[in-house]
Amino acid sequence: MEKNRETFGSRFAVIMAMAGSAIGLGNIWRFPYMAGEYGGAAFIIVYIVASLVLAMPIFFAESVIGRRSGSGTFGAMEKLAPGTRWKWLGFLTVLSPIIILSYYSVVGGWSVEYLFKSFDFAGMTEGDVTGFFGKFISSVQMPILAHTAFLLLVAGVVLGGVRKGIEQFTKITMPILFVLIVIIAVYGLSLPGSGKGVEYLVRPDFSKLTPSTVTAAMGQAFFSLSLGVGTILTYASYMKKDENILASGLGTAFFDLFFAILAGFAVMPAVFAAGIAPGAGPGIVFETLPFIFNKMGTASPLLSTGISFLFFFTILAAALTSAISMMEVGVAYLTEEKGMRRRTAVLLITLFAWVVGILCSLSFGPLSGVRILGNGIFDFLDKLCSNWLLPLGGLLFTIFVGWKMKPSDVYDEFTNGGTLKANRAVFKTVLLLIRFVAPAGIIAVFVSLLV
Ligand code: PHE
Numbered sequence: 001m002e003k004n005r006e007t008f009g010s011r012f013a014v015i016m017a018m019a020g021s022a023i024g025l026g027n028i029w030r031f032p033y034m035a036g037e038y039g040g041a042a043f044i045i046v047y048i049v050a051s052l053v054l055a056m057p058i059f060f061a062e063s064v065i066g067r068r069s070g071s072g073t074f075g076a077m078e079k080l081a082p083g084t085r086w087k088w089l090g091f092l093t094v095l096s097p098i099i100i101l102s103y104y105s106v107v108g109g110w111s112v113e114y115l116f117k118s119f120d121f122a123g124m125t126e127g128d129v130t131g132f133f134g135k136f137i138s139s140v141q142m143p144i145l146a147h148t149a150f151l152l153l154v155a156g157v158v159l160g161g162v163r164k165g166i167e168q169f170t171k172i173t174m175p176i177l178f179v180l181i182v183i184i185a186v187y188g189l190s191l192p193g194s195g196k197g198v199e200y201l202v203r204p205d206f207s208k209l210t211p212s213t214v215t216a217a218m219g220q221a222f223f224s225l226s227l228g229v230g231t232i233l234t235y236a237s238y239m240k241k242d243e244n245i246l247a248s249g250l251g252t253a254f255f256d257l258f259f260a261i262l263a264g265f266a267v268m269p270a271v272f273a274a275g276i277a278p279g280a281g282p283g284i285v286f287e288t289l290p291f292i293f294n295k296m297g298t299a300s301p302l303l304s305t306g307i308s309f310l311f312f313f314t315i316l317a318a319a320l321t322s323a324i325s326m327m328e329v330g331v332a333y334l335t336e337e338k339g340m341r342r343r344t345a346v347l348l349i350t351l352f353a354w355v356v357g358i359l360c361s362l363s364f365g366p367l368s369g370v371r372i373l374g375n376g377i378f379d380f381l382d383k384l385c386s387n388w389l390l391p392l393g394g395l396l397f398t399i400f401v402g403w404k405m406k407p408s409d410v411y412d413e414f415t416n417g418g419t420l421k422a423n424r425a426v427f428k429t430v431l432l433l434i435r436f437v438a439p440a441g442i443i444a445v446f447v448s449l450l451v
Helices: 011-022 026-037 041-069 071-082 089-119 126-138 141-159 162-192 196-202 210-222 231-236 246-272 285-299 302-335 344-363 379-404 408-412 422-449
Strands: none
Touching: 011 162, 011 231, 011 246, 011 302, 026 041, 026 089, 026 210, 026 246, 026 302, 041 071, 041 141, 041 196, 041 210, 041 231, 041 246, 041 379, 041 408, 041 422, 071 089, 071 231, 071 285, 071 302, 071 379, 071 408, 089 126, 089 141, 089 285, 089 302, 089 344, 089 379, 126 141, 126 285, 141 302, 162 246, 162 285, 162 302, 196 246, 210 379, 210 422, 231 302, 246 285, 246 408, 285 302, 302 344, 344 379, 379 422, 408 422
16 A cells, blocks of 8 residues: 555645645635624634634644655554554544535535526526525435435546546636636625625624634634544645645645635625525525526626536535545545455445435435434534534644654654754744644633533
């Protein structure tokens, strides 16, 4: 398994692959509705702070572990701490991305459906456009079919070998995605009534700040940067030895944050212009953007259809690169540690995610009565992962690097043997964040959740 371990070709490739994993539905679908649900600007500020103080240290911790060990998340624990209980961290971080993949691909399926629906938006009535989403997700067959299609696409790419696929795929789709989101944002801002949305995004109301806002913002920061589930660790294990962990981490985080904010500006003004409540929940992007495309349609049906199609295509592409990284963590484990063939590993994970995903999909319809701790199946799994499993994984990664690994090894990995000046300069601060600030912050949030 060790012999021809691939590496990414360049720093650009590393950042694009990591950004491909990071930028996804978390930015376009989850961020705007979380911001809407938890009070707009106040949430965003906490989210940015959490990204810098809690998420970045985890990012560096995972990068150090991944590149040091040159293994997937389970193998890394076996290599750096053989025969210890740290292997359970390896297990946790193999399992959680597969759970995420299950419900993530349901939303991925929604974007598949909307891709085709793009041809209809221009001609629909306003009421039909905004009402479509609710009808669609509560139905049985179509969302499941779309979920299946999405998962098959993911499986297809992972089957064929991901790295080259991802590298090429993200290099092309990411820039397109940026251009499109800017176009949508500009259009959304030009709609009458959009000013309220901008206000919502930039004027914080700190009275809305509660422990659950902080938890949600932290969870969003981790989710958006793909942290605590071994994805960044696995990708870092494909980094060359002379690659710069600090630079690629900051680059990835910058793109991810920038993209989330752009998506907020693309969606929130439109939400207000469309008269939809900002706290409307997971469907907000799927209800709002078609509204915009419908409006565009009165001016030019062709333009509306074209932009809608491109937009949902790029959402789909962004979702795919993220989903691929989730599946790859499990596939790396099954092939490297269990000696399975890639094909078998992909099949097993796909089957698991398919079945769990179907339950998630049905939880918007026939299974909506099934509640776990007060949540539907979909929401339960999302909250379980984002608010608990990701932070837990992240916490343990920081403890591992901060307290289990030798500081000289961490220094060596972070500064490439002391050769990188800027990395040397910030190392003490980073180690402080990894050792104390991030763990304390995460534990504080856990405690506040429990009391
Ligand atoms: N970061 C991805 C997104 O924002 C989701 C993700 C989470 C990917 C965990 C991999 C691991 O959509």
